[in-house]
Amino acid sequence: MAAFTDAVEEVRRRIDIVDLVSQDVALRKSGRNLKGLCPFHSEKTPSFHVNPERQIWKCFGCGAGGDIFSYVQKRDNMTFSEALEWLARKAGVSIERTGRAGRAQSEKEKILRINAVACEFFQEMLLRSEKARAYLAERGIGESAVGKYKLGYAPDSWDALTEYLSRKQISLSDAAKAGLVIARGGSEGYYDRFRDRLIFPIFDTSERVVGFGGRTLGGDSAKYINSPESLVFAKNKTLYGLNFARRAIVEQDRVIVVEGYMDAIAAQEAGFENTVATMGTALTEDHVNILARFSRNAILAFDADSAGMAAALRSSSFFERAGFNVRILVMPKGEDPDSLLRRGDRSRFASMVEKALPVIDYKVKLALAGHDLRTDEGKTAALRSAAAVLAEVESAVERERLIKYLAKYHPNFSTGTTRAEDDIRSEVELLRRRLSRTGEASRVREDSSQQRAAKPNLLERLEKIVLGTIIAEKVEAGKVFEVLPAKDFTGESTRQLAEALYSQFVELGKIKPESLTTQLAGTPAGDLLTDLTIGFDESELNHPFEEVVRAIEREKKKLRHARMRALARKFQEGVIKKGDEEFEEYWRLVRELKGIGVDNSARDSESDG
Numbered sequence: 001m002a003a004f005t006d007a008v009e010e011v012r013r014r015i016d017i018v019d020l021v022s023q024d025v026a027l028r029k030s031g032r033n034l035k036g037l038c039p040f041h042s043e044k045t046p047s048f049h050v051n052p053e054r055q056i057w058k059c060f061g062c063g064a065g066g067d068i069f070s071y072v073q074k075r076d077n078m079t080f081s082e083a084l085e086w087l088a089r090k091a092g093v094s095i096e097r098t099g100r101a102g103r104a105q106s107e108k109e110k111i112l113r114i115n116a117v118a119c120e121f122f123q124e125m126l127l128r129s130e131k132a133r134a135y136l137a138e139r140g141i142g143e144s145a146v147g148k149y150k151l152g153y154a155p156d157s158w159d160a161l162t163e164y165l166s167r168k169q170i171s172l173s174d175a176a177k178a179g180l181v182i183a184r185g186g187s188e189g190y191y192d193r194f195r196d197r198l199i200f201p202i203f204d205t206s207e208r209v210v211g212f213g214g215r216t217l218g219g220d221s222a223k224y225i226n227s228p229e230s231l232v233f234a235k236n237k238t239l240y241g242l243n244f245a246r247r248a249i250v251e252q253d254r255v256i257v258v259e260g261y262m263d264a265i266a267a268q269e270a271g272f273e274n275t276v277a278t279m280g281t282a283l284t285e286d287h288v289n290i291l292a293r294f295s296r297n298a299i300l301a302f303d304a305d306s307a308g309m310a311a312a313l314r315s316s317s318f319f320e321r322a323g324f325n326v327r328i329l330v331m332p333k334g335e336d337p338d339s340l341l342r343r344g345d346r347s348r349f350a351s352m353v354e355k356a357l358p359v360i361d362y363k364v365k366l367a368l369a370g371h372d373l374r375t376d377e378g379k380t381a382a383l384r385s386a387a388a389v390l391a392e393v394e395s396a397v398e399r400e401r402l403i404k405y406l407a408k409y410h411p412n413f414s415t416g417t418t419r420a421e422d423d424i425r426s427e428v429e430l431l432r433r434r435l436s437r438t439g440e441a442s443r444v445r446e447d448s449s450q451q452r453a454a455k456p457n458l459l460e461r462l463e464k465i466v467l468g469t470i471i472a473e474k475v476e477a478g479k480v481f482e483v484l485p486a487k488d489f490t491g492e493s494t495r496q497l498a499e500a501l502y503s504q505f506v507e508l509g510k511i512k513p514e515s516l517t518t519q520l521a522g523t524p525a526g527d528l529l530t531d532l533t534i535g536f537d538e539s540e541l542n543h544p545f546e547e548v549v550r551a552i553e554r555e556k557k558k559l560r561h562a563r564m565r566a567l568a569r570k571f572q573e574g575v576i577k578k579g580d581e582e583f584e585e586y587w588r589l590v591r592e593l594k595g596i597g598v599d600n601s602a603r604d605s606e607s608d609g
């Protein structure tokens with residue numbers, strides 16, 4: 001256990017949070033902190049702070065915060081032990097594992113190791129396959145790309161990989177868990193999942209092979225197959241090429257999303273390095289949230305009539321919720337990014353990227369496309385479908401822009417633009433009123449829960465100031481806890497944090513807030529610790545600490561007076577009587593607040609201010 005804790009501390013010492021975060025976020029100096037746009041929520045002004053001194057981060061927009069471990073956990077969707085393992089590898093620290101967490105880890109590790117072995121096998125097989133290499137040459141994929149993407153070939157055989165893994169002493173039932181081999185029904189043994197296919201290893205953002213995609217080079221009716229879901233591979237959370245694209249996405253603040261492996265490779269190789277692919281699945285909310293860590297400007301470059309495009313349009317609400325600016329690249333019929341780029345149409349693709357349409361314009365275009373705009377009936381029907389699209393647009397400015405655009409399709413356009421615009425506008429407004437009636441109930445519920453959450457409490461604020469003062473080392477922790485014991489803090493988070501700081505102080509003779517971040521991660525005290533360390537209003541910390549302690553005592557006294565008065569009222573109203581616990585509490589308060597032995601009646605205490 002001690003070894004484990006040491007390893008955690010060693011990783012913390014070796015990895016600088018600023019280096020780590022800078023891979024995803026452009027940070028700028030701001031006082032003692034660095035500031036940037038939060039990778040975890042949508043924002044236009046930076047509220048994401050990193051404190052190099054304490055090695056922690058905090059977003060004041062969405063409230064997320066923590067240390068290097070929680071940052072990687074949140075960014076890459078990892079558990080603590082995965083994040084630790086990844087960071088340890090980066091830092092060159094080795095970790096001993098025991099217990100249940102150790103076993104769960106090794107199961108995952110096993111699959112990753114088998115994937116790595118299989119990846120090498122497929123690469124080796126590609127070198128030996130004339131056919132596969134000819135295919136790649138024909139698709140314009142050169143040697144360097146083959147190496148970079150670790151492309152491979154699965155031979156036209158039922159057991160080539162199965163045999164290879166057996167020779168390497170790898171358990172085939174583990175290989176089956178990795179999705180590489182399949183158990184034979186009825187009889188003993190396993191057979192290869194990928195046969196006669198070009199292999200695209202799929203990497204996670206930590207560059208590990210989590211799965212494979214295979215394109216048939218024979219006549220198989222399934223053009224592409226992927227690894228099945230496994231402990232390490234979830235299709236709807238994985239974007240192909242993201243490991244190569246992430247830096248470019250952050251730098252250019254824009255991501256291009258394509259549908260296939262070939263599209264992603266062709267685009268990245270042609271210099272559109274900020275490209276990722278969905279691997280034939282619809283874009284999910286998870287995909288969108290993963291992309292949101294890197295940029296909130298997305299361009300969807302799907303085949304115009306593909307299922308992927310239809311799904312992308314349906315998923316635009318995910319993008320909106322995540323605060324994305326999404327544009328749609330309108331691909332010529334029958335083309336995809338790979339086919340365009342393979343012909344060397346780099347500049348054409350670049351200009352298509354620049355001319356990509358906002359989703360709403362694309363939807364309006366689609367709404368009009370289904371109708372015959374040469375006839376009045378066709379125009380009327382087209383405008384009705386377009387009005388339904390506009391009704392969903394929240395921004396009034398956007399609606400007006402589109403109403404002006406649509407006016408020319410109005411049957412009466414020739415008699416006056418204003419009239420046509422008014423007609424469309426009233427149709428849109430009518431639809432919006434209908435929509436808002438259905439949406440209202442849920443909004444009301446949201447409002448009331450927000451009100452409940454915001455209830456300021458002076459005592460807790462004062463306690464936070466005291467803790468902030470300790471953490472900023474403006475006062476020695478021991479001095480504070482002498483007059484204000486940790487167990488006497490009244491707030492849940494303030495007491496937890498005070499107790500953690502106190503036990504650290506007892507153990508080490510000093511406080512070390514940065515090594516508490518892991519221990520307290522995910523608790524109210526952990527959130528408070530990052531709050532107090534980063535961005536806590538400096539002026540609050542300049543009150544002499546004795547003054548704050550006195551204010552706390554005054555505040556506590558006030559609360560006790562209030563409690564005493566409330567109990568006196570209860571006594572008068574006959575709610576409590578002699579012998580009740582609350583009656584005893586009342587007399588205890590009277591003695592404490594007025595001095596022992598004072599023979600005051602309940603009545604007198606009521607007039608007390």
Ligand SMILES: [Zn+2]
Pocket residue numbers: 038039040041048059060061062063064
């Ligand atoms: Zn945030």
